[in-house]
Amino acid sequence: MRVKDFHYDLPEELIAQTPPAVRGTSRMLVFDRATGSYRDDHFRNLPDILKAGDLLILNDSRVIPARLYATRARGRHTQQNSPDPSGRIEVLLTQHIGAGDWSALVRPSRKVQPGERLLFQRANGTAADAPLLEAEVLSSDDFGERTLRFEHVEDFQAILETIGHMPLPPYIHREDSIEDRERYQTVFSHEPGSAAAPTAGLHFTPEILAQLRQSGIQTETITLHVGLGTFQPVRAKQVEDIHLHTEQFTLPVATAEAINTAMKEGRRIIAAGTTTTRTLEHCAQQAAGKPLQPHSGETGIFISPGYEFKVVSGLLTNFHLPESTLLMLVSAFAGGERGREAVLAAYAHAVRQKYRFFSYGDCMLLL
Structure with a gap:
């Protein structure tokens, strides 16, 4: 596939320059992988959209003033x-x-x-x-x-x-502020080491996390320190020529056990973010069909259409840059070539409805 097959037009005014006034109030586009259909919703309704028994995995890496x-x-x-x-x-x-x-x-x-x-x-x-x-x-x-x-x-x-300064992405055209020290950080961040926020996690509040648990949704964490492997620009013309830098991760004991149990019981595993997805799928590749083992290491996994997901059955993610490796991952999760077309159609809808894009923007839930 060509990198330019993942292009879409985005008006610059839709690129969020600041976080929403109140954390957790973002809009959310809910995407049905089986049909390619989508509907408008709000992130605050996530506890009602997920099901009791779902396992939600969060990336607890903390952004450093890098x-x-x-x-x-x-x-x-x-x-x-x-x-x-x-x-x-x-x-x-x-x-x-x-x-x-x-x-x-x-x-x-x-x-x-x-x-x-x-x-x-x-x-x-x-x-x-x-x-x-x-x-x-x-x-x-x-x-x-x-x-x-x-x-x-x-x-x-x-x-x-x-x-140090908070490492806001280059498409945010302002200097970092005191507010960014809190808002460009998830409420569950714990392990310092990221050069960019795992942005799907920015929407969560302590109250929403509590509601998820009250609804019977289990939450566990991994750590992937976001670096060049996540946000480096694509310079290749063909998707198969893309190679990512490695990033450091940790799969804790409790998370490995929870994933193994959920997979054995046929329960859904929801990844909050592409960083979480890459970590889980890398660990599954290393396990080669056996139960996941807790460990730390590095991953340079690149996921594009044609990849068969082994662990993740739901994905919460922000809207990504045109022709980016993260948009390729989302397209792969949505269903390969058909998924790419459906995701680009959903993105076109988000543009028409004036969703906010990228790190401080709105989100998308694929189930």
């Missing part, structure tokens, strides 16, 4: 710490590799080559202030990707909270 701003140290391949006034360098941390090493996207990338040292200071700091973080560029890849090695500090996460 967007940082740096200056280059004067003198390449040196330990000299005076900042170079030649311009600000934007750094988006995308994956913790281990110890002080991180994968990152850097802009402008042409200025930042292996051997360079980057200095990170407070937003209102001066050139005379000691940097709070220092990193050496170890390697470079295509499209602005770099590997950074940060010098050891006592509490790296605390410094990120001090100088």
